[in-house]
Amino acid sequence: MSPSRSSDSPPAPQPGVPPRPPAEVRAALLALDRPGTPCTVRDGGPEGVDVVAEFVLVKLTKDGLFGRRQYCESFQVQLRLVPESYEVRAVDVHTEYTLSGDKPRRRTTSRSRGQLRKKLVGYEFTPGTRERRETYRFDSHDLKAALQHAVAAGGWTWHPVTFGRL
Template identity: 35%
Template sequence: MGFLDMLTGTRRPEAGIAPRSAEELRAALLGLNGPDVPYVIGDGAAHGADLVAQWRIAEPAWQTFFIGSQLTHAIRIRMRLAEDVPEVRAVEESWEVTRVGNPPRLRTSAEYTRGAGRTVSRRYTLQRGESGRLEATESFSFDSAQLTDPLRNTTLEAGWTWRGVIFGRL
């Protein structure tokens, strides 16, 4: 793996894995959708891509989860399936998110970044342990890898390269 690959998060499948067709990969990526995951993957035509994966921050059923996570950034990953190579070119985009109103709602700002890094949010609870000392226990954890990892792993298992794009177009 070269320096540029490390910078962009590019990963290649293991040697010997025959690449599946673009249609099979698309179906596998869409198959990651489900009611119990905090993201949705769908058609990306409106965003200049083949597929788009994004957090469900606008859905009422997931509002409590994202507010509870103290999430500060919304993430969207636009993907282009380049069958001739074969690779998935992925652009990660991020917006700042703030909580407004009572009860709180999430609102995205106009601030935008591309090729953003990983977003991690953790909450700890302090309490006295049996010894009487203060102990910190993790009470909540949220990581943007919950979105990126399944997309990348599904791509690699299908024999395709996952190529992060920072500069240029998909």
């Protein structure tokens, strides 16, 4: 999921390429969800949008006196297809939250919305040594680049949303 981009502007559709129907653009976006990748691309019905691309990270898990507690972080790109103008409107949502108890309840601790850039890298230390090994790497730039290329290939434009509704 990481086509390279030389600039920060989203790719434009090729001139002369007719825009594809919304169902085909949506299918192309959902096709980016592949096993073995750290991100998922899924239907955005629960969030009230068309498609959601998401990276979820469980940062720390503790077993304590009051049960299990997980500290988590998620980064979402929420997408809405606007067929009238052949554009995909996108907003980023970063959330840090805690899951606690036997039947996990979610408590949000912080939430950001807009056009965000997030880089996350995790390491695992080798027992008995000072060596560390990278266990995961996430850059929101790579995730959005893959989404933008799928949109442009369908003849649509990418419209980032900072304030307001999708």
